[in-house]
Amino acid sequence: xxxxxxxxxxxxxxAVAWGLLLLVPVLAGAQRGRKKVVHVLEGESGSVVVQTxxxxxxxxxxxxxxxxCRYHYEAxxxxxxxxxxxxxxxxxxxAFADVFVALGPQHRAFGPYRGRAELQNDGPGDASxxxxxxxxxxxxxxxxxxTNELEDDVGMVKLDxxxxxxxxxxxxxxxxxxxxxxxxxxxxxxxxxASAEQLHAxxxxxxxWCNAGWLRDGSVQYPVSHAREPCGxxxxxxxxxxxxxxxxxxxxxxxxxxxxxxxxxxxxxxxxVFFLKPLRPVALAGAVRACAARGATVxxxxxxxAAWKLQLLDRCTAGWLADGSxxxxxxxxxTRCGGPRPGVRSLGFPDASRRLFGVYCYRAPGAPDPAPGxxxxxxxxxxGWAGGSRDPAAWTPLRV
Amino acid sequence: MRxxxxxxxxxxxxxxxxxxxxxxxxxxxxxxxxxxxxxPRLLVEAEQAKVFSHRxxxxxxxxxxxxxxxxxxxxxxxxxxKWTKLTSDYLREVDVFVSMGYHKKTYGGYQGRVxxxxxxxxxxxxxxxDLTLEDYGRYKCEVIEGLEDDTAVVALExxxxxxxxxxxxxxYNLNFHEARQxxxxxxxxxxxxxxxYDxxxxxxxWCNAGWLSDGSVQYPITKPREPCGxxxxxxxxxxxxxxxxxxxxxxxxxxxxxxxxxFYxLIHPTKLTxxxxxxxxxxxxxxIxxxxxxxAAWKLLGYDRCDAGWLADGSxxxxxxxxxxxxxxxxxxxxxxxxxxxxxxxxxxxxFRAYN
Numbered sequence: 001x002x003x004x005x006x007x008x009x010x011x012x013x014x015a016v017a018w019g020l021l022l023l024v025p026v027l028a029g030a031q032r033g034r035k036k037v038v039h040v041l042e043g044e045s046g047s048v049v050v051q052t053x054x055x056x057x058x059x060x061x062x063x064x065x066x067x068x069c070r071y072h073y074e075a076x077x078x079x080x081x082x083x084x085x086x087x088x089x090x091x092x093x094x095a096f097a098d099v100f101v102a103l104g105p106q107h108r109a110f111g112p113y114r115g116r117a118e119l120q121n122d123g124p125g126d127a128s129x130x131x132x133x134x135x136x137x138x139x140x141x142x143x144x145x146x147t148n149e150l151e152d153d154v155g156m157v158k159l160d161x162x163x164x165x166x167x168x169x170x171x172x173x174x175x176x177x178x179x180x181x182x183x184x185x186x187x188x189x190x191x192x193x194a195s196a197e198q199l200h201a202x203x204x205x206x207x208x209w210c211n212a213g214w215l216r217d218g219s220v221q222y223p224v225s226h227a228r229e230p231c232g233x234x235x236x237x238x239x240x241x242x243x244x245x246x247x248x249x250x251x252x253x254x255x256x257x258x259x260x261x262x263x264x265x266x267x268x269x270x271x272x273v274f275f276l277k278p279l280r281p282v283a284l285a286g287a288v289r290a291c292a293a294r295g296a297t298v299x300x301x302x303x304x305x306a307a308w309k310l311q312l313l314d315r316c317t318a319g320w321l322a323d324g325s326x327x328x329x330x331x332x333x334x335t336r337c338g339g340p341r342p343g344v345r346s347l348g349f350p351d352a353s354r355r356l357f358g359v360y361c362y363r364a365p366g367a368p369d370p371a372p373g374x375x376x377x378x379x380x381x382x383x384g385w386a387g388g389s390r391d392p393a394a395w396t397p398l399r400v
Numbered sequence: 401m402r403x404x405x406x407x408x409x410x411x412x413x414x415x416x417x418x419x420x421x422x423x424x425x426x427x428x429x430x431x432x433x434x435x436x437x438x439x440p441r442l443l444v445e446a447e448q449a450k451v452f453s454h455r456x457x458x459x460x461x462x463x464x465x466x467x468x469x470x471x472x473x474x475x476x477x478x479x480x481x482k483w484t485k486l487t488s489d490y491l492r493e494v495d496v497f498v499s500m501g502y503h504k505k506t507y508g509g510y511q512g513r514v515x516x517x518x519x520x521x522x523x524x525x526x527x528x529x530d531l532t533l534e535d536y537g538r539y540k541c542e543v544i545e546g547l548e549d550d551t552a553v554v555a556l557e558x559x560x561x562x563x564x565x566x567x568x569x570x571x572y573n574l575n576f577h578e579a580r581q582x583x584x585x586x587x588x589x590x591x592x593x594x595x596x597y598d599x600x601x602x603x604x605x606w607c608n609a610g611w612l613s614d615g616s617v618q619y620p621i622t623k624p625r626e627p628c629g630x631x632x633x634x635x636x637x638x639x640x641x642x643x644x645x646x647x648x649x650x651x652x653x654x655x656x657x658x659x660x661x662x663f664y665x666l667i668h669p670t671k672l673t674x675x676x677x678x679x680x681x682x683x684x685x686x687x688i689x690x691x692x693x694x695x696a697a698w699k700l701l702g703y704d705r706c707d708a709g710w711l712a713d714g715s716x717x718x719x720x721x722x723x724x725x726x727x728x729x730x731x732x733x734x735x736x737x738x739x740x741x742x743x744x745x746x747x748x749x750x751x752f753r754a755y756n
Contacts, residue, residue, distance in 0.1 A: 086549065094486075094538070094553060101547050108547055147544060150498050150505050152482065156491075249641055 048073040048083075050127070050146050052155030060162045060268035060310075063134045066120055067157045069127040069144035084147040085119070085127045089140055090156075092217065099142065100129055112137070136161070136192040136267055163267035164309035165194045165202035167209045168301060171324050171349045174211060175259050182214040182262035189323060190302035191264035192216070196247075198265050199223060203247050206341070212250055213261040220250035220260050266302035271365050273299045273307035275315050277358040284352035287320040287359035295369050296361035298322040303362045304329060308344050318345075319360040324352050327360075441468045442548035444524070444541060454559040455657035457531050460517055461554045463524040463541035477546035481516070481524045486538040486553070488592055488613040493540065497526060509534070533558065533589040533657060560657035561699035562591045562599035564606045565691060568714050568739045571608060576645035579611040579652035586713060587692035588656035589613075593637075595655045596620060600637050609640050610651040616642050617650050656692035661754040663689055663697040665705050671746035677710040678749075686753035688712045693752050694719055698734050708737050709748040715739050716747050 050071045059065035067087070082104035088096040098110040100117045109117045113131070120128040127144055144155045169176065170185055177185060186193050193216040194202075203223035210231040212222045224231050224247070250260075276290050284298075291298050299307075300322045307313040308329035316337040318328045326347040330338045338345040350356055363369065443466045453459040461483070480500040484493035495507040497514050506514055510528070517525040524541055536558045542551045566573065567582055574582055583590045592613045596604075600620035607628035609619045617640040621629030629638055643650075668680055681688045690712045697703035698719035706727035708718045716737040720728040728735050740747070 084544065084547075096551070101549070103547050106547055147480070150480075150500050150503050152498075154493070249639075 048146050048148050048151040048153045050144060050153035050155040052144055052157045055156065056158040056160060058160045058162060059131075059134045061134055061136055061266075062268055062270050064130065064132045065134060065159065067129040067131060067142055067144070067159065069129065069146075069155050069157065070125050071127055071146040071153065072125050073146075073148050073151060086143075086145040086147070087117070087129050088143045088145070089138075090143060091140075096143070131159075134159075134161070136163075136265065139192075139195065139198075139265075161265075161267045162310065163198075163265055164305045165198050165207060165263055165265050166191070166301065166305040166344070167211065167213055167261060168264045169211075169261040174261060177214065177259055177262060178256060179214050179218060180256075182260070185262055186264035186302075188300070189264060189266075190300040190306070191266035194263040194265035196221065199263050200247055202263075211261050212248070213263040215263055217252075219252050220258075221247050221263075223247050264302060266306050268310060269303055269306040269362075271363050271367070273303055273311070273313055273360055273362050275317060275319055275358060276361050277317065281355045281357055282320075282359065283355050284320050284324055286355070287357070290359055291361035293370060294361060294363070295367045296363035299360040299362040301325065301327070304360055305344055317358060318347050318356075319358045321360055323349075325349050326357050442466070442543060442545055442550050444543045444550035444552045446541065446552040446554045448554070450555045450557060452557050452559065453531055455531055455533055456660050457658075458527065458529045459531060459556060461526045461528065461539050461541070461556065463526065463543075463552055463554065465522050465524055465543040465550070467522075467545065467548075480544040482542045482544070483514075483526050484540050484542070485535075486540060488537065489615065496539065528556075531556075531558065533560075533655065536589075536592070536595075536655075557594075558655075558657045559700070560595075560655055561695045562595050562604060562653055562655050563588075563691070563695045563734070564608065564610055564651055565654045566608075566651040571651060572649050574611065574652055575647065575649055576611050576615060576643075579650070580613075582652055583654035583692075585690070586654060586656075587659065587690040587696075588654035591653040591655040593618070596653050597637055599653075600635075608651050609638070610653040612653060615645055616640070617648070618653075654692060656696050658700055659693055659696055659752070659754075661752055662686075663693050663701075663703060663750065663752050665707055665709055666749050666751050668748065672710070672749055673744065673746060674710055674714055674742035677747070680749055681751035684751060684753075686751040689750040689752040691715065691717070694750055695734055707748045708735075709750040711750060714742055716745075717750075 048071055052069050057065055085102045087099040089099055091097050099113050100109045116132045118130050120126055120130050127146055139161045142157045146153055183193055195216045206225055207223045208225035209223055212220045214220055288298050312331045313329045314331035315328055318326045320326055327344050329344045331342050333340050333342055445464055447462045451459055478501045482498045483496040485496055486493055496510050498505050513529050515527055517523055517527050524543055538553055538555045540551055540553050580590045590613045603622055604620045605622040606620055609617045611617055618637050620637050622635045624630055624633045666680055678688045702721045703719050704721035705719055708716050710716055717734050719734045721732050723729055723732055
């Protein structure tokens with residue numbers, strides 16, 4: 001779209017004038033910032049001070065969050081360009097992704113932040129960013145950089161997500177995934193590789209898991225709450241620490257060559273997970289049809305974990321999941337229901353052709369539910385398995 | 401037969417033609433297409449990702465920027481160039497230098513030592529003079545023009561030597577802050593992981609864990625054995641991970657580089673106690689040498705002397721570049737005798753005289 005040069009110039013002039021008008025109340029209201037003591041070789045500008053209290057905000061997938069950032073600066077001798085605001089995401093220690101930039105009336109959001117990021121514009125000195133429709137990938141650290149002529153300052157805000165970390169390996173078996181395969185496996189289960197901090201928080205919440213898994217930063221670790229011989233060892237391990245648990249770290253591995261499990265992270269579930277108990281147990285293919293008949297899909301592992309953790313889904317009946325595993329979620333531990341602790345119990349990957357279980361379904365918000373009585377699937381009464389299969393609680397579950 | 405010969409000749413000619421085609425040199429001009437709407441309109445590049453120098457030397461950190469002159473707004477805004485240094489944990493940046501039009505500012509310890517190379521209108525390269533050990537690390541060049549900006553990172557590496565260190569207090573007696581100070585006291589700085597890794601690749605084999613600049617605790621193993629890295633394991637830098645900087649105690653890995661002076665063994669008629677050694681160096685217009693200085697002399701100047709001598713920290717060492725019988729027969733190293741009784745044990749002394 002081409003603009004006439006005259007019109008462009010006119011708009012630019014108008015923008016500058018408006019910028020100057022906006023600057024007046026800023027000058028009047030600006031507090032005197034902390035002056036850096038530096039030797040200035042030429043020229044003089046006021047220093048810029050950026051504040052990002054509280055430094056960390058929490059949201060969830062699908063949510064809206066404000067990344068706080070405020071700045072103040074002394075009056076500048078030359079300020080016709082106005083103050084420049086730049087938000088970036090710290091992808092890893094030496095890599096950044098552009099999020100949003102503004103200079104006077106001009107602004108731009110980048111890549112996946114387009115249409116989702118805008119300035120809060122809450123009065124002079126506000127550089128806070130409103131982020132809508134938060135995704136799993138948005139988790140991490142953000143930098144707010146404010147530049148005024150020679151002066152600038154940077155603040156850091158961490159965006160944390162409410163969610164759940166779950167250990168994962170697909171049907172292929174344990175320790176079979178490269179880093180890239182682990183990334184894909186998590187994505188296929190409605191999750192993303194967990195960060196070291198997310199795993200650490202999960203460990204503090206009691207996650208106790210004896211198999212090493214990939215993390216988002218390319219390291220391989222596993223969380224141990226109860227140290228025991230094959231899991232973090234017993235007795236003194238020398239200078240490395242005593243008998244306490246911890247997050248064992250294999251360090252950074254050769255991403256393309258070595259194979260481990262994965263630690264995945266998922267967050268808020270927009271829809272609902274429910275258990276569909278057929279009159280008779282079904283094979284995996286039958287489970288898919290059963291969910292479809294209810295306007296739903298077979299739930300992914302991440303969806304079951306999110307339902308368990310965030311929606312407190314509690315059901316003492318094993319059901320198929322999309323990856324072909326059979327699991328059941330326990331929020332309130334009780335006799336014959338998977339042991340003394342809450343968790344999502346796994347029965348592994350049974351033969352998909354065997355009629356063994358009901359199914360956990362996921363229905364996205366807004367999806368219609370066909371007639372409940374259709375297809376003959378319905379909620380059976382409180383009775384046990386019609387087919388006489390053993391109570392899954394009696395089996396030895398793998399500990400989550 | 402003659403027609404067959406002709407056919408063969410034609411085939412050879414065709415093959416030759418084909419071969420010559422495949423050897424056409426690639427186009428020397430590289431065209432960079434910048435998308436008008438979505439692509440970056442300001443590109444910042446460092447021609448080299450890594451530059452090398454040494455303490456006391458000078459270095460140019462390369463950085464150039466390229467603008468799309470046809471883009472909207474190009475030329476309206478002033479170009480702003482900002483150099484910062486990344487801290488070892490990459491969580492913070494230290495201001496180094498900033499320039500915008502005719503305005504310039506230099507920060508902290510860089511004042512009087514840095515300036516823009518200014519080779520051309522799009523040159524943002526920074527010259528740093530009189531390098532110090534603390535200058536080692538990664539630098540970020542950021543160029544801003546209006547809404548547009550881009551950055552490049554350059555790593556400055558120093559020629560030098562990594563040495564494991566603990567003071568008279570004994571092994572595993574330094575918290576992180578004490579470890580940093582211990583290195584500074586010996587004309588060195590606490591080493592980074594990259595510096596330790598390079599030293600390990602250069603053969604450093606050391607069986608005690610030491611602090612590094614990022615707060616981790618590690619030790620390098622080139623010859624795995626039972627108490628050191630474990631029997632039947634592979635060589636590597638063993639990582640204890642990150643520990644409480646106040647409560648945990650380890651040794652430390654220090655790094656030092658070229659010095660500006662002369663390191664020598666003092667020829668003295670008799671062996672000396674520690675205090676006598678200090679005085680003897682002073683009498684010679686010098687000072688008793690620091691541990692970092694003996695390592696630098698040994699590693700960078702090939703200094704070799706089979707006489708044990710006092711050093712400033714009260715240790716007694718001798719540098720061997722040429723292993724021989726009765727003088728570190730199996731390896732080149734700075735041999736460590738220990739921390740003898742300062743009042744009663746007698747040794748020679750290593751001195752250092754600074755050039756000024």
